[in-house]
Amino acid sequence: MPDPFGCSSSEDWPVPHSRSRALFERARKLIPGGALGQGSAVDPYPIFMSKALGSRIWDVDGNEYIDFHCAFGAVLLGHNDARLRPIIDDTLNDHGLVFATAHPLEASLADRIVRHLPSAERVIFACTGSEATFHAIRLSRAYTGRPLILKFEGNYHGWHDYTQWSVHFDTAVAGSKKAPIPVPGSTGMLPGAEHSVVTCGYNDIATLREQFRRHGDAIAAVIVEPILCNSGLVTPVPGFLEECRRLCSERNSLLIFDEIITGFRLGLGGAQERLGVTPDLTTLGKAIANGMPISAVAGRADVMEHISPLGKTFFSGTFYGHVLSVALALGCVRILESEPPFDRLNVLGDTLRAGIQAAIDASGGAAQVRQFGSVWTLYFTDAPVNSFRDVARFARGKNHPVHVAYRRWMLTNGIYIHPHSFLRGYLNDAHSADDIQLTIAATQGFFAKYAGSLQTSL
Secondary structure, X not given: OOOOOOOOOOOOOOXXXXXXXXXXXXXXXXXXXXXXXXXXXXXXXXXXXXXXXXXXXXXXXXXXXXXXXXXXXXXXXXXXXXXXXXXXXXXXXXXXXXXXXXXXXXXXXXXXXXXHOOOOOEEEEEOOHHHHHHHHHHHHHHHHOOOEEEEEOOOOOOOOOOOOEOOOOOHHHOEOOXXXXXXXXXXXXXXXXXXXXXXXXXXXXXXXXXXXXXXXXXXXXXXXXXXXXXXOOEOOOOOHHHHHHHHHHHHOOEEEEEEOOOOOOOOOOHHHHHXXXXXXXXXXXXXXXXXXXXXXXXXXXXXXXXXXXXXXXXXXOOOOOOHHHHHHHHHHHHHHHHOOXXXXXXXXXXXXXXXXXXXXXXXXXXXXXXXXXXXXXXXXXXXXXXXXXXXXXXXXXXXXXXXXXXXXXXXXXXXXOOOOOOEEEEOXXXXXXXXXXXXXXXXXXXXXXXXXXXXXXX
């Protein structure tokens, strides 16, 4: 791949990282690839982090960064938020760590979710987002008695065989936009699993209608990221989510909003409240507990009561309802109620977007910045982006030269952008106006230096 930016992904990092390199050399002998999964892996080696506080994160070599990774968006209040620390001690002293039995904090947290989330009448808890979407899909099949799940290209709903289809894929093997073919996201998937999935382009209302015309009587559920964060940041075009809702209601399918990222991050009512469309089921995670491992499925009572012990849809897990995780989630929600950060985060996000866009405009480079509340992304194209297939036409992948160049430039300016398929960032409540201005200034420097390489889409 040509590199007009003069920095290869195989080169060492631009700031000292000798301890990270040494830790990687040890880890690669013990852990496949030296990192836990592709989300943490990067060439030439991952930067090993050792501490985080507020809006900052430190690596093992002592380098300090403004953190726009925020643990894939899980950190909303700020790293190691002081308001949550007493909850840890109080929970361990008054309750304990884990019971694997019923306990009173579960209903207290469920009550808070039911109060705020438009779709929530009943709630169950798991540990990860993948588990939540797995249970939501199994439940939808049990409730409807139907086999098919309709998902949208570029949407990520977890690692399981139900939904690990057409996430980040080669569009050349995915059929046409009007007749898309599910593309597996992993080897080892169950043979024939593709026959349980129907795919469609995000924001493609015409193909959505056609898929319902063809398969509507067999579709148990439509699952969708109401704001598509797993392809950078793509917002729904007018009428798209409304048509998802209409078709599901008309054909007696369930509508699942995957709000693992957007739930509680965009407001206590999630994206569904902000966008005015109410699903039947919602999956939550990440920001609900400011980084503690907990997820939830919330939804209509008549649907949720098909979950065991009332119904026959199996649901159980040793760490489901983990006492400390539930306690911290409850504490986090109470802070979001009493000291809501959302207006402030919206202002910071708007400021960041405007500043980066001004840098792009001044350089004449082919790029655009997208932002919704506290989520933002940088695309190195000036073409319209409304779906994963739009994204797939231009530079993508963590090792693409333009992504490597931008991340490394930001590292030298003390800003951490996580190596991922897309240049996506998150704000947390500890980010300051100065953090935003430093990030804008660094990005201005990048576009000024590389304007010549950014005149055309890469």
